Amino acid sequence: MKLQILFLLICSFSYAQESKLDSAYFYYKKAKQFNHDNKHFNAYNNYIKSLDLYKKLNTEDSIAKCNLEIFELIKSQNNLNKNPKPYLDNYYKFALEKKDSFFLLKALNRYAEYYWNSKNIKQSKSYYFKALELTKSNNLSKYKVSIYGNLAYLHVINYPDTAAYYFKKTLGLKKLMTNNQLVGNYINYSLFLKNQKKYNEAISQLKKAEVITLDKYQLKYNKIIYGKLANCYKEIGDYKKAYKYYEKYNIARDSLNNTEQNIAISELDKKYQTEKKDKENLKLKQVNKEIETKRKQNLQLLFIAIITIVFGTLIYILSFKNSLRKRKLAEQEKEIETQKNLTLLKEQELTTINAMVDGQEKERKRIAEDLHDNLGSVLATLKLHFENLKLNREKQKINQEELFNKTENLIDEAYLKVRRIAHAKNAGVIANQGLLVAVQMMAEKISSADKILIEVVDYGLNKRLENSLEITIFRIIQELTTNIIKHANATKASINISLYDNNLNIIIEDNGKGFKMNALNLNDGMGINSIQTRITHLKGSFNVDSTIGKGSSIIIDIPVA
Incomplete structure (x- = not known):
């Protein structure tokens, strides 16, 4: 009698759990449909119902999926008047516990987008750099393309030289892109160059895109490329080529319109035939469902009874063996860890x-x-x-x-x-406290005079570099900052220091009067020649981009072993 009662309780509990799971999925699918139909308030309410049910069932994957969907919905719809960040925080917490690199990468990218939309550019950059760290693994390396692209757009308005740097980084990853992605990146870079009035460079990028054969959307991309080429040639006064590409643009546009019209007709016919078949299948499914439900209920009762007995015995035996094995492994790991710690301490000393x-x-x-x-x-x-x-x-x-x-x-x-x-x-001595601390102290001391504001942005400097290298880099930054104060007449400057992939990148920018590098006398006291020599000794690169009246940007890359 007791076994029968236990058996019935197990059956009823299993049925209740399955019912809740079906309901949660029902609300989730309903929310997706409402969102697709632009009924965003209904979508939000159904996502919340689905999330509550999944929480009661403690299904972590489904909870995380709901949290991400709610975050995306609120972020894209300002009229919901909700704060999306707590839902993203919950998703990020799940990704950390799961230790899944793909989920973590998705969360970090969403954080970067969230802070970007909130105009917190510094925080957004920080999350994009964290996302780059995750792309070091081979299975995620393809995502570097989109991250570098986003970093480029992040700097387009305030720091165009830095934006150009990241556009070039993106195009340096050709092996990771499909042809469609490569063409898209060439077009994006050309638009940036066109806005900078660098029309010849924009034409060069569009020409690279023009010769690439695509698996799909060829007409669509051709239309864009020809239109942009026509505009650029017009801007530089080459009206013959501008006219040639306007003709190509019109041909591609007409072909694209005809193709889209045919696709639309085909889709309508397909939709009609699909709906007709769905109605017939629905009737048949309802009859089969009733028969299948009765059969499943009978089989379920039998299987639950057998499985409960078998699994109960197996779980007891396996748990006992597993506990013994874990105990032995823990003792061995503890001993190994102790030896590792001793060795590490000696090496560090x-x-x-x-x-x-x-x-x-x-x-x-x-x-x-x-x-x-x-x-x-x-x-x-x-x-x-x-x-x-x-x-x-x-x-x-x-x-x-x-x-x-x-x-x-x-x-x-x-x-x-x-x-x-x-x-x-x-x-x-200051440099011995750490490169970052020394630079921050220097910037704070200079900014306190209220003549120029210097901002220090850092990423990846979580550990110290070799002492003599830190001192050399500090003196280079100190000398370049002194040049800005003495010669640039600037009111704002920024020092960007990042350590990524064993490469130390330093970007120093100011809004001063600028100068012409070719016309500069390297012996006039600014120390540029000396700085170049020191960076060459460190096997690094030193680039200057300066325009009269628009300030200067100095980009330094130094490999760090």
Whole structure:
């Protein structure tokens, strides 16, 4: 009797769970349909009902799917007057617990879009860089294309040079793109160049797109390419080529209109035939469903009874064996982890000692050179003056007052040289706190004078670089910032520092008066030649993009081992 009651309880519980699951899915599908029909309030209400039922059933995958759908709906419809972020937060939490790289990448991209729409560009960039970290795995590398593309558009308005940098990064990933994606990226880059009035460069990108054969949408892309080429040729005054591409544009447009009309007629006919078949199938399904339901109920009762007994026994046996195995594995892992930690600590200790010794040796050598080259000659001269004073005290051949003044000037000069050496040492001390901290302190100190505002944007500098490399980079940034203050007449500047894929990227931009690099005298005191030499020694690249009246951008890439 007790077994029969237990059996009936199990059956009723299973039936109730299945019923809730069907209801949750029903509301979810209904919400999708409402959303498709632009009935967004109804869609939102049905998503919420579906989410509540999935929460009661504790089906994590379905809960996450609902949260993402609700986020997308609210984000795209301002009239709902809801905050979408909590739903995205829940989806992100699920992705972290699941440890699924694809889900995490999707969540990070949605965060970036959310902050982009909220005009929080700095936060949006941060999430796009986090998403880039995930694309290092081979199965996600294709998503780099869209992320670099978004980063390009993110900088189009305020930082066009940085936008161009990311457009080029995107087009550098040709192997990861389909032909359609490649053509789309060429067109996007050409539009950016056209807006910058760089018509010849825009034409070059469109020409690359023109020769690519596509699997689908060839006419649609041809129409766009020909139209843009015609406009660009018109802007540069080549009316013959402009007319040629306007003719091609009209031919592609007419062909596209005819094709779309035929497709629309075919779709209507297909829809009619599908609806007719669906009605016939629906009647047949209803009859079959009733028969199948009765058969399933009988079989379900039998299977539940057998499965409950078999699984109960198996679960007990497997759980007992599994607990023993886990205990042994835990003990082994604990021992291995202990050994790893000891080895790691020793390696870290040796690395730290070597770095300290190397850094101290370099610093001693630099100070010794400064003392020998700068202070040594002054002290030697000072010694001669004192000897002259001693000899002249008795013979009075030279004006005593003049000798005293010269000697005093030499003492002042020696004091200033010692003071400069001490200040140079202090710069190293600041850099020893970390490159990022040093740059931020420098920017804060300069900005506090209210003559220029310097913003520092960073990504990926979660760990220290080699000490001498940090000091060299800090001095380069310090010298370039000094150039902006002394020569650019700028009111705003930004220092972007990012470490990604073992590459340190530094972008320094200002809104100053700009300069012509070709007309610049490299020995005029700005230190550009010296900076180029140091970066070449580090096996890095140094690019300057400056336009008179529109400020300057300096892009530095340095490989980090």
